[in-house]
Amino acid sequence: MTRPLRVGIVGAGPAGIYAADLLTKDETLSACGTSVSIDILDKMPSPYGLVRYGVAPDHPRIKQIQGALHKILDKSQITFYGNVEYGVDLKLEDLHRHYDAVVFATGSDRDRPLDVPGVDLPGSHGASEFVFWYDSHPDVSPSWHVQGTSVAVIGAGNVAVDVARILAKDADDLLQTDITDNVYEGLRAKQVTDVHVFARRGIAQCKATPMELRELDKQPGVEVVVYPEDFDLDEGSLQACDDSNQVKTNVKVLQDWALRDERGEAKRLHLHFLHSPVEILGEDRVTGLRTERTELTGDGSVKGTGEFIDHEVQAVYRAIGYLGSPLAGLPFDESRGVVPNEAGRVLDLDDQPIEGVYATGWIKRGPVGLIGHTKGDALETVTNLVADRESLTPAPEPEPESFRDLLRERGVEYTTWEGWQRIEAREEELGAERGRKRLKMLTRDELTGAALQS
Incomplete structure (x- = not known):
């Protein structure tokens, strides 16, 4: 050729x-x-x-x-x-x-589906919906109302940790980022005081990276709560700690958080391990989440114990993976x-x-x-x-x-590469007007308009 x-x-x-x-x-x-x-x-x-x-x-x-x-x-x-x-x-x-x-x-x-009763209730959201909203994706609705004072996040990976952090964070702490005005106003209006993160398996199976995990504890006015009764390390978990510095670091971080004294902050971010979601509760909208306590089986896997716990929450964010x-x-x-x-x-x-x-x-x-x-x-x-x-x-x-x-x-x-550079320049101009490095444009029309201008 x-x-x-x-x-x-x-x-x-x-x-x-x-x-x-x-x-x-x-x-x-x-x-x-x-x-x-x-x-x-x-x-x-x-x-x-x-x-x-x-x-x-x-x-x-x-x-x-x-x-x-x-x-x-x-x-x-x-x-x-x-x-x-x-x-x-x-x-x-x-x-x-x-x-x-x-x-x-x-x-x-796309969000990986969660096959439990109540998953389609109003107030039950796939993580991608929320992530695309706070990242100002032009193909999603610019409106989002964060319901309730107590919310649940299902999952233990980086996306779950990101979603939990944004739900707990004060909107003013995001004013130096590239978020759009609608995202700021939506987060400023939220009344959330408690974010509950539920992981089906144990602390050694937490998929979030140490950097992401530690970020949870760096938010002013937000206290991370870890429950000692959720801690268990079976043979498979101990082996995972030996095999992976990431696992070992995560376990150490979580153990330190569980042992420290409470600070009494106004907002709390609760990390629950060995809790498997079995039903999202409510009739007309989400009013709670039912979990089953699980136990480790020796190889890092878990099985149900038959003990069920109902948690009062007004919204559920499902972050169990993408497809x-x-x-x-x-x-x-x-x-x-x-x-x-x-x-x-x-x-x-x-x-x-x-x-x-x-x-x-x-x-x-x-x-x-x-x-x-x-x-x-x-x-x-x-x-x-x-x-x-x-x-x-x-x-x-x-x-x-x-x-x-x-x-x-x-x-x-x-649009072209030169058009994208025009988008970048315009977003930097919008940011400079607010004393920020950058401010995202929100709609396709804005983006293509900036890209195609001569």
């Missing part, structure tokens, strides 16, 4: 961007004199995926990863197309027409929320690789691991894509202008 290898990547979050970066650096391609031309497509007008719309606004250290992603997207071999939705604006056959290979990096954007969404024209594993694949090669219904179609990130392996883990994941996918290059059917219309013509013919109001 004398022309550049044309690759389309669907999804401009870390997984897709890291895959693009690795393709530009691939030594196998360099050795044979093959260059690459990469288009990254995203349904949002902006890049960065959950780094922009899934990380709590009071985590600027994590959000700093945007700087590294910016440098990658600034490469000459990479072109960004925002506001382009796969399955709506484009089909798989369109991508095959313009690219030699397609990599899906669409992530996980990917089905992709038009591709098989989908609904139970795992992923595209079936073998080491990144997408498989058909007969478990055979679909030529020229790959996956990386959470849509490939499920929502496990931190942002940094997507680098190794992308390396596996890219390595296999490069290995397959000689057998790929060449795209009939590989010219970049041909793809742009297709978008124009279909009336797609796409």
